Amino acid sequence: MPISESPSPVAVVTGASSGIGLAVAERLLQQGVRVLAMARRSDPPASLQAQSGTGLFWLSGDVTRAADLDRLAQLARELGPIDYLVPNAGIAQLADGLDNEAFQRQWAVNGAGALNTLAALRDQLNQPAAVVFIGTFLSQVTFPGLAAYIASKSALKAQARTLAVELAAQRIRINLVSPGPTATPIWGTLGLDESQLASVADSVNQRLLDGSFLEVGAVADAILFLLSDGARGIHGQDLIVDNGYTLR
Numbered sequence: 009m010p011i012s013e014s015p016s017p018v019a020v021v022t023g024a025s026s027g028i029g030l031a032v033a034e035r036l037l038q039q040g041v042r043v044l045a046m047a048r049r050s051d052p053p054a055s056l057q058a059q060s061g062t063g064l065f066w067l068s069g070d071v072t073r074a075a076d077l078d079r080l081a082q083l084a085r086e087l088g089p090i091d092y093l094v095p096n097a098g099i100a101q102l103a104d105g106l107d108n109e110a111f112q113r114q115w116a117v118n119g120a121g122a123l124n125t126l127a128a129l130r131d132q133l134n135q136p137a138a139v140v141f142i143g144t145f146l147s148q149v150t151f152p153g154l155a156a157y158i159a160s161k162s163a164l165k166a167q168a169r170t171l172a173v174e175l176a177a178q179r180i181r182i183n184l185v186s187p188g189p190t191a192t193p194i195w196g197t198l199g200l201d202e203s204q205l206a207s208v209a210d211s212v213n214q215r216l217l218d219g220s221f222l223e224v225g226a227v228a229d230a231i232l233f234l235l236s237d238g239a240r241g242i243h244g245q246d247l248i249v250d251n252g253y254t255l256r
């Protein structure tokens with residue numbers, strides 16, 4: 009099913025330089041959607057550059073910086089209105105569970121960064137428009153060392169669900185996708201050395217129903233479904249795409 013009946017739909021995806029956000033941007037471009045993609049790195053990755061003739065607009069920017077979100081809004085105004093928004097930019101860092109600065113750092117990107125992206129673009133959204141925030145499977149369980157990360161995502165989820173009600177009158181439909189363990193560079197940024205990472209991966213794999221991390225496409229496809237008209241009756245839900253991790 010095509011994502012949209014609109015002749016020239018536009019999407020904004022943050023964190024589009026890598027992992028899940030990159031896979032979402034690629035899929036949207038393949039479906040003929042113009043994509044305003046943002047991440048801190050200066051140039052789009054090669055796989056996006058290869059599709060640049062198809063409607064890619066790249067903005068190098070940081071979702072924690074108001075000036076960068078203003079530039080995003082300005083570009084959106086020129087391209088818009090915006091049909092789809094995926095505030096996907098995120099970071100994950102291991103820290104002591106009582107380390108408040110670790111929470112502030114991760115909330116700044118994962119929570120405030122995502123919400124401020126929507127705030128900056130709210131007036132540029134089409135009616136209707138669909139927004140998919142990114143949570144985490146870990147909100148269902150626990151993971152020692154990631155309390156601050158989980159808290160940032162869980163607070164985002166709480167806010168997104170109420171926003172789904174508040175913004176419904178403007179025909180903005182809001183949901184979340186909570187990925188399970190997905191093979192992306194984020195795992196290499198947690199602060200673990202190679203052998204620690206291998207041992208975490210082993211124990212994670214044992215809980216996954218097919219024994220391996222999700223590939224990004226499985227998560228991106230779920231995000232595209234929630235953006236699409238096929239999900240028009242779904243509001244404020246958290247779709248957990250986790251290869252069964254939270255079932256055991």
Ligand SMILES: NC(=O)c1ccc[n+]([C@@H]2O[C@H](COP(=O)([O-])OP(=O)(O)OC[C@H]3O[C@@H](n4cnc5c(N)ncnc54)[C@H](OP(=O)(O)O)[C@@H]3O)[C@@H](O)[C@H]2O)c1
Pocket residue numbers: 022023024025026027028029046047048049069070071072096097098099100117118121142143144145186187188189190191192193194195
């Ligand atoms: N992979 C998993 O297992 C998993 C599980 C649950 C949830 N998630 C969530 O899924 C989302 C995508 O993560 P991923 O796994 O695809 O990780 P990733 O490959 O590390 O991608 C993260 C993206 O966010 C961007 N980013 C980070 N900080 C940013 C900032 N301040 N401003 C703008 N962009 C920023 C990065 O680009 P630059 O460095 O170029 O800025 C990159 O494009 C995140 O929200 C993450 O929390 C991932």
